[in-house]
Amino acid sequence: MQNADTEKKAAELLKILNDRKSRYIACENNLMLFSIYYFSHYHHHAIPPFHYALYSDLQFENGARGVIWKIFRESAKTTLAKIKIIHTICYKHKRFIVWTSFDKAKAAQNTYDIAVELQTNKKIISDFGQLFYESKSYETEKKSTKKAISEFITVNEIKVLANSIGTSARGLVWGAFRPDFQIFDDVENIETASSETQTKSVIEHIDEAIAGAAGYSNFLILANNITDTGSISYFTTKFKKSNKWKIRDIGVIDNKTQQPVWDKYVLTDDEADKINLTITDEKRKKISLQTKKLELGDLVYRREMLNITMTADEQEFNENWLQWIELSEVKQKATYKITTIDTAYSQNKNSCRTGICINYYERATDNWYLEAFARKIDSAELVDYIFQLHDNGIDEIRIEETAFQAAIQPLFRRECERRGKYPNCKGISHKGRDKIIRIRGLIVPYSNRKVWHITGLCSDLESEMRIFRGQKKTMRDVLDATAYQLDVIREITPQAYQKPITATQQQRRNLDFSNLHF
Numbered sequence: 001m002q003n004a005d006t007e008k009k010a011a012e013l014l015k016i017l018n019d020r021k022s023r024y025i026a027c028e029n030n031l032m033l034f035s036i037y038y039f040s041h042y043h044h045h046a047i048p049p050f051h052y053a054l055y056s057d058l059q060f061e062n063g064a065r066g067v068i069w070k071i072f073r074e075s076a077k078t079t080l081a082k083i084k085i086i087h088t089i090c091y092k093h094k095r096f097i098v099w100t101s102f103d104k105a106k107a108a109q110n111t112y113d114i115a116v117e118l119q120t121n122k123k124i125i126s127d128f129g130q131l132f133y134e135s136k137s138y139e140t141e142k143k144s145t146k147k148a149i150s151e152f153i154t155v156n157e158i159k160v161l162a163n164s165i166g167t168s169a170r171g172l173v174w175g176a177f178r179p180d181f182q183i184f185d186d187v188e189n190i191e192t193a194s195s196e197t198q199t200k201s202v203i204e205h206i207d208e209a210i211a212g213a214a215g216y217s218n219f220l221i222l223a224n225n226i227t228d229t230g231s232i233s234y235f236t237t238k239f240k241k242s243n244k245w246k247i248r249d250i251g252v253i254d255n256k257t258q259q260p261v262w263d264k265y266v267l268t269d270d271e272a273d274k275i276n277l278t279i280t281d282e283k284r285k286k287i288s289l290q291t292k293k294l295e296l297g298d299l300v301y302r303r304e305m306l307n308i309t310m311t312a313d314e315q316e317f318n319e320n321w322l323q324w325i326e327l328s329e330v331k332q333k334a335t336y337k338i339t340t341i342d343t344a345y346s347q348n349k350n351s352c353r354t355g356i357c358i359n360y361y362e363r364a365t366d367n368w369y370l371e372a373f374a375r376k377i378d379s380a381e382l383v384d385y386i387f388q389l390h391d392n393g394i395d396e397i398r399i400e401e402t403a404f405q406a407a408i409q410p411l412f413r414r415e416c417e418r419r420g421k422y423p424n425c426k427g428i429s430h431k432g433r434d435k436i437i438r439i440r441g442l443i444v445p446y447s448n449r450k451v452w453h454i455t456g457l458c459s460d461l462e463s464e465m466r467i468f469r470g471q472k473k474t475m476r477d478v479l480d481a482t483a484y485q486l487d488v489i490r491e492i493t494p495q496a497y498q499k500p501i502t503a504t505q506q507q508r509r510n511l512d513f514s515n516l517h518f
Contacts, residue, residue: 013033017033017037020127023037023127024127027087028091031055031058031059031083031084031087032047032051032052032055034083034087034090035055035080035083037123038086038121038123038124038127039083039121042076042079042083044264044281044283044284045262045263045264045284046263048261048262048263048264049261050071050075050248050250050261050262051076051080053248054069054071054077054080054248055080057069057246057248058080058081058084058220060218063244064218064244064245064246065217065218065219065242065244065245066210066218066219066220066221066239066244066245066246067219067220067221067245067246067247067248068221068223068232068235068236068239068245068246068247068248069220069221069222069223069248069250070223070224070225070232070236070247070248070249070250070307071222071223071224071248071249071250071307072224072250072251072252072304072305072306072307073224073304073305074287075250075252075262077222078110078185078222081183081185081220081222082110082113082114082117084220085097085099085114085160085181085183086114086117086118086121086124088158088181089114089118089131089154089156089158089160090124090127090128090131092156092158094158094180094181094218095157095158095159095174095177095180096158096159096161096172096173096174096177096178096179096180096181097158097159097160097161097179097180097181097182097183098160098161098163098172098179098181098182098183098209099111099160099161099162099163099182099183099185100162100163100164100165100169100182100183100184100185100187100205100209101162101163101164101165101184101185101186101187102164102165102186102187102188102189102192102198102202103164103186104150104162104163104164104166104167105148106185106186107162107163107164107185108148108149108150108162109148110162110185111148111149111150111151111152111160111161111162112148112149114160115132115149115152115160118131118132118154119132119133129155130155131154131155131156132152132154132155133155148162149162150162159174159177161174161179165187165201165202165205166201168205168208169205169206169208169209169212170208170212178212178213178214178217179209179213179217180213180214180216180217180218181217181218181219181220182209182213182217182218182219182220183219183220183221183222184206184209184219184220184221184222185222186222187202187205187206187221187223187231187232188202188223188224188226188230188231188232189226192230192231193226193227193229193230193231193467195374195460195463196459196460196462196463197459197460199229199230199231199234199463202230202231203231203234203235206221206231206235221235224303224304224307225249225251225303225307225308225309226303226309227309227466227467228309229466233309249307250307251305251306251307251308252265252289252305252306253289253305253306260289263286264286264287265286265287265288265289265292266286266287266288266289267288267289267290268288268289268290269288269290269291271286271288272285272286272287272288272291289305292305293305316440316443316468317442317443317446317465317466317468318446318447319466321446321447321449321451322446322453322462322465323449323451323452323453324452324453324454324455325369325452325453325454325455326454326455327371327454327455327457330360330369330452330454333360333362333369334362334364335360335361335362335369336360336361336363336395336396336492337358337359337360337361337393337394337395337396338358338359338361338394338395338396338397338398338485338488338489339356339357339358339359339389339394339396339397339398340356340357340359340398340399340428340481340482340484340485340488341354341355341356341357341382341397341398341399341400341481342354342355342356342400342477342478342480342481342484343382343399343400343402353374353375353376353477354374354375354376354377354382354477355372355373355374355476355477355478355479355480355481355482356372356373356374356375356478356481357370357371357372357461357478357481357482357484357485358370358371358372358389358394359485359489360454361485361489361492363492365450366450367450367451367452368445368450368451368452368485369452369454370451370452370453370454370457370458370461370482371454371457371458372453372457372458372460372461372478372481372482373457373458373459373460373461373478374460374477374478379408379411380411382408383408383411383412383415386412386423386425387415387419387421387423389423390421390423390424391421394423395424396424396426396488397423397424397425397426398425398426398427398428398484398488399425399426399427399428400427400428400429400430400480400484401427401428401429412425428484428487428488435476435480435483438480438483438484438486439468439476439479439480439482439483441483441486442479442482442483442486445486460478461478461479461482464476464477464478464479465479
């Protein structure tokens with residue numbers, strides 16, 4: 001009986017889809033039907049149950065304002081967002097659509113995909129006409145290796161714009177229209193989540209976009225569950241009690257059945273191998289979660305596939321080890337001031353972060369009093385900063401021996417002669433040790449309660465510590481710089497504090513460039 005009912009419904013659906021007029025009406029009111037018919041080339045596996053809920057979310061019915069999807073990687077959430085935009089364009093439900101990512105280039109890749117689909121999807125062209133014609137600027141971008149388009153206007157006068165978190169959401173207007181559908185995708189990743197500054201930037205941008213939007217605007221936030229302290233967590237908490245917002249938190253494994261939530265996945269390699277023997281279409285083959293876990297690593301797999309955020313128990317640097325002290329109190333102590341700098345050389349200072357750690361080291365107690373932060377800085381600015389540190393009474397400046405340091409050495413020497421100042425600046429080598437191992441060396445002084453953070457001056461360091469799990473790609477510039485303090489302190493002898501050298505001896509030492517090791 002059930003099979004008969006299913007066959008009857010399938011026949012009725014096929015009849016609707018085969019008639020252009022009925023298809024046009026039905027697909028306007030049913031996004032999933034629109035997806036099945038016009039994007040059949042995307043449907044390689046059966047529609048999973050959670051997709052029914054996602055399609056429903058995107059209808060924004062009953063005055064719904066926004067949706068937050070915290071869903072596992074490769075769940076097709078980004079594809080569904082693009083299909084929603086194309087549906088919106090075809091039926092002219094909105095007039096000004098903005099796709100925002102942390103990096104504008106990433107947003108432009110997605111708007112490019114939408115433009116190409118409008119231009120090449122034969123079913124859409126047949127029913128809705130050619131909604132997008134190439135302009136000269138689009139043709140130029142189309143031929144580039146980036147495959148991106150930053151904005152376009154459709155034939156039926158709908159604007160689609162790629163935007164970035166770094167660009168203000170205030171004042172976005174197209175003709176008489178403000179943005180009325182905004183997608184925020186890839187605004188938080190492991191790197192942005194590690195920086196309080198970047199997290200704050202994301203929050204401020206989205207808050208500004210929502211606050212300044214018209215009452216008929218809708219919002220879609222696409223994310224993974226990375227951390228409990230980031231921007232996505234902030235918005236989840238903010239909107240969880242609102243009846244105008246829907247929040248989805250979906251991992252690849254169902255918590256009750258312990259089975260994959262989508263039949264494109266199977267649990268083991270054996271299952272995948274057995275089933276895939278009978279499948280010739282590569283796009284329809286099953287994906288083994290056992291292999292996925294191996295490829296991603298346990299921590300990334302848990303975060304991006306199971307939606308399990310980093311917990312305090314997993315932190316290598318225990319929150320309970322953190323201690324704070326006021327700068328005014330530190331300045332009253334007898335300390336030897338050491339600055340260690342971990343550089344990330346680039347011709348464009350905006351593309352790299354340099355980690356800086358200033359340690360007010362107290363030999364009598366072996367205590368560290370730290371000021372640690374990240375700064376985007378080029379070679380000329382680094383030289384100026386070295387002299388600034390010198391003027392501020394820093395006793396010793398140590399910089400990682402890299403090609404970057406070799407590049408600034410001539411400039412530094414010229415500036416020493418020109419300014420008549422000779423900062424005690426030396427190189428420091430990692431001695432071939434892996435950075436992760438060096439960073440983990442900090443666990444000893446922290447766990448022994450020998451490290452104090454100067455209040456308000458270590459936010460970048462604390463952010464990196466909270467997410468550090470030994471990952472190679474994690475943002476850790478400030479941790480790198482701080483880890484070099486271990487090497488410097490090992491080199492320092494008690495005599496450096498018991499018998500300070502005279503001013504004349506210091507001047508002679510600084511004049512001797514053989515002390516500079518770059």
